[in-house]
Amino acid sequence: MSHEGLNRRAFLSALGYGVTRACLLGKRATWAQAAAVATPATSKPTRRVDHFEAFPDGSVACGVCPHACVLHDGEVGRCRARINRGGVHYALGYGNPCIVQVDPIEKLPINHFRPGARMLTISCGGCNLGCLYCQNWQQAQERPDQLKTFELSPREAVAAARKHKLDIIGFTYTEPIAFLEYARDIAVQAKETGIKIVVGTSAFVHPEPLLELARYADAFAITLKGFDDGFYQEVCGARLDPVLTAIKTLHERTRCWLEIINLVVPTYNDRMEDVSALARWVHAELGKDVPLHFARFVPLYKLTDLPRTAVPTLESACAVAREAGLRHVYTSNIAPHRDTNTYCDGCKTVVVERLGFKILSNNLRHGRCPICRRPIPGVWA
Numbered sequence: 130m131s132h133e134g135l136n137r138r139a140f141l142s143a144l145g146y147g148v149t150r151a152c153l154l155g156k157r158a159t160w161a162q163a164a165a166v167a168t169p170a171t172s173k174p175t176r177r178v179d180h181f182e183a184f185p186d187g188s189v190a191c192g193v194c195p196h197a198c199v200l201h202d203g204e205v206g207r208c209r210a211r212i213n214r215g216g217v218h219y220a221l222g223y224g225n226p227c228i229v230q231v232d233p234i235e236k237l238p239i240n241h242f243r244p245g246a247r248m249l250t251i252s253c254g255g256c257n258l259g260c261l262y263c264q265n266w267q268q269a270q271e272r273p274d275q276l277k278t279f280e281l282s283p284r285e286a287v288a289a290a291r292k293h294k295l296d297i298i299g300f301t302y303t304e305p306i307a308f309l310e311y312a313r314d315i316a317v318q319a320k321e322t323g324i325k326i327v328v329g330t331s332a333f334v335h336p337e338p339l340l341e342l343a344r345y346a347d348a349f350a351i352t353l354k355g356f357d358d359g360f361y362q363e364v365c366g367a368r369l370d371p372v373l374t375a376i377k378t379l380h381e382r383t384r385c386w387l388e389i390i391n392l393v394v395p396t397y398n399d400r401m402e403d404v405s406a407l408a409r410w411v412h413a414e415l416g417k418d419v420p421l422h423f424a425r426f427v428p429l430y431k432l433t434d435l436p437r438t439a440v441p442t443l444e445s446a447c448a449v450a451r452e453a454g455l456r457h458v459y460t461s462n463i464a465p466h467r468d469t470n471t472y473c474d475g476c477k478t479v480v481v482e483r484l485g486f487k488i489l490s491n492n493l494r495h496g497r498c499p500i501c502r503r504p505i506p507g508v509w510a
């Protein structure tokens with residue numbers, strides 16, 4: 130399929146853009162139509178957080194992420210998604226997603242796991258990072274109970290996926306660590322029915338809670354924001370080391386498929402020395418076969434005075450990552466571009482051709498290059 134001759138609307142549609150937050154199951158829908166599958170929330174059910182310590186003075190210490198919030202009665206954590214109510218730590222967004230829609234799996238982005246598959250995306254409000262350039266700030270930088278939400282229990286979420294013949298559930302847009310309890314409970318139910326779980330996360334989380342989700346998950350798309358702790362602290366409100374530890378934990382202790390995403394923000398994290406350090410770390414710790422995506426920044430939230438990432442900058446980042454030894458390096462959020470395709474590392478044949486989130490052709494033969502038969506790393510079926 131060629132993109133030439135498409136008008137703008139058709140072009141955006143071909144890329145997978147243009148869906149709304151009330152767009153469910155592949156059709157443009159009103160909120161009321163979306164509610165036919167997921168009931169609009171009228172109450173705020175909550176569930177206890179699995180990892181916290183309660184103190185005699187009624188405060189709680191959260192053990193989910195390295196922020197280690199200590200909260201008095203009524204206080205909400207930095208993620209906006211957990212609250213101390215009467216000396217018990219509760220998950221605010223549990224069972225109340227603000228996004229329930231169908232997406233191509235490429236939207237995470239993830240390129241080596243079931244290309245072209247559709248997934249039921251479920252997201253709740255909140256995030257334990259505060260990136261100044263947050264690309265989904267309307268949901269991620271809000272308390273889950275202050276958004277328009279649905280009531281959707283884990284069992285109902287899995288039933289909705291099955292009803293619409295979707296065998297993947299994805300958690301993305303906001304931060305799944307902010308709704309870890311809900312994501313985990315959905316994943317447990319999904320596992321029983323053979324539905325796969327994919328997770329898009331910034332991985333600022335302690336290893337144990339992460340592993341409790343990973344035990345039931347199949348793939349992770351992890352945003353590694355940069356390779357400079359100062360950048361993490363000043364721009365993202367987090368720290369680098371715990372993220373690296375979480376990524377290594379997933380690599381060493383699970384069998385989940387991993388892809389790494391770096392969103393390149395002009396003047397903030399676009400120095401090629403930093404890109405090189407990041408790519409060399411991925412190569413050394415995760416191996417040459419782990420895909421690395423360089424995503425284009427779009428000016429949003431608090432960094433609206435910056436331009437979009439220049440395409441040559443993303444191309445330079447790809448070149449640097451290949452020099453570091455990585456075999457599968459991508460650009461993301463730009464299309465058309467040759468670096469959105471998957472190539473055979475041996476004969477350089479295009480094995481998966483993409484236009485944005487759309488698969489134009491998948492030439493893999495049982496996970497191998499159709500020309501030289503070299504296996505391409507990934508989960509293809």
Ligand code: SF4
Nearest residue numbers: 191194197198206208
């Ligand atoms: S998960 Fe939320 S409440 Fe818990 S420590 Fe992190 S930011 Fe604080």
